[in-house]
Amino acid sequence: MIAKLTNNQIAWRAAQDIHDGAYVNLGIGFPEKVAQYQPPGREAIFHTENGILNFGEAPRSGDEDWDLINAGKRAVTLKPGSAFFHHADSFAMVRGGHLDVAILGAYEVAENGDLANWSTGPKGVPAVGGAMDLVHGAKRVAVITDHVTKDGKPKLLQRCTLPLTGVACVTRVYTSLAVIDIEGGRFVLREKLSALSLDELQAVTGAELRVNGAVADLIVPEL
Amino acid sequence: MDKTVTDLATAVAGIGDGMTVMIGGFGGAGSPIELIHALIDRFRATGHPKALTIINNNAGNGHVGLAALIEAGMVKKLICSFPRSADPVVFTELYLAGKIELELVPQGTLAERIRAGGAGIPAFYTPTSYGTDLAKGKPVAEFDGRSYVQERWLKADVALVKAETADKHGNLAFRAAARNFNPLMSMAAAETVVQAGQVVLAGGIDPEAVVTPGIFVQKVVQVANAQQEEDLNRANAVYPGAA
Secondary structure (H helix, E strand, O other), X not given: OOOOOOHHHHHHHHHOOOOOOOEEEEOOOHHHHHHHHOOOOOOOEEEEOOOEEEEOOOOOOOOOOOOOEOOOOOEOOEEEEEEEOOHHHHHHHXXXXXXXXXXXXXXXXXXXXXXXXXXXXXXXXXXXXXXXXXXXXXXXXXXXEOOEOOOOOEOEEOOOOOOOOEXXXXXXXXXXXXXXXXXXXXXXXXXXXXXXXXXXXXXXXXXXXXXXEEEEEOOOOOO | OOOEOOOHHHHOOOOOOOXXXXXXXXXXXXXXHHHHHHHHHHHHHHOOOOXXXXXXXXXXXXXXXXXXXXXXXXXXXXXXXXXXXXXXXXXXXXXXXXXXXXEEOOHHHHHHHHHHHHHOOOEEEEOOOOOOHHHOOOOEEEEOOEEEEEEEOOOEEEEEEEEEEEEOOOOEEOOHHHOOOHHHHHHHEEEEEEEEEEEEOOXXXXXXXXXXXXXXXXXXXXXXXXXXXXXXXXXXXXXXXXO
């Protein structure tokens, strides 16, 4: 059993790469955790697809305003300098190249940058929401994910097997074991947990990990 | 000019069998629950309207609002992006039983198709869904070295919309994130019906604060203290409730 980062620690690592002044969209669920680990002194503006820029934390229980929700339909609060807008403007921000970063979850990521994160197959009721829009237009599309599935199978693959959300859209993957860039259709290892050898990491990765320059230790605080 | 009508039944009287109806809101925020319930009341009294095609971001939650409209058996087809919710049982059971059609559309594409419908643009190209199952059968073209999918406009016979404030000319202002699809749907329907928390005289909304100009609106009905879907669901409400 390899020691791995918790979801909070993966979110913390992804938050370190968000620059001051960035406009950011965080996917529903796990990616929302990234907001709480903004480095001190940096201010990012968070976008939610349903029409708010610069929303903040959840209100206290009992203080919810159900006209003030995020894309996950959870109650949020406003920060100074927030703005409301309709859905066409919201997705103009998404597709039009105005967001600096989008951070999303994943079922599978392929070395060519393909992402599968909306459907696990034909069973049940299909639902896509804004996932297919978000993978286009942000200057950087990053994924945060466990390195392997609950069954221990690789989530980083040569090609996705599940229905695609977008083609060649992901540029960086933060996993529970490593930080990996996607460049020229290949996975390029940037950081890994120091307790893990390159061979051990490769063994749980479904496509070749290239090393191009130094591989740093992936160092994250206890959270 | 006075676009106000006195009651909800009159407001929704123009909706007939087989029509396409846009319903504003994202989840419960901006959802015109009272207009939807008035439509259900008419169906229960007269058997009409039925076989509706509904355009909304979602498929309802619990047993009120859009979920109640579906549960009443009035909806033939749903065009939406995310037919899941905290309590999606109504839509889910009908869908899995093959009793309701679903056209699944990415959320931003749904918004832009509606905007295009209101703006007189029959089709447009978007990067969204390129290379995915949702682009199957749609024309693809390359612009500046990148591939895009052609999508078509969406229009409706009637739009049901919720606003915070309306004036008698139909100028609208919205509240917080309840704005969402409401301004777009107001543009894209032959008849746009608005429930507003307050209705004021012409001039009662600062022209700088008007989000949806009255040219897009045909009927306005005042619904003070409108219900919120989330509050109703937390109280386990069912519409129309036990007889």
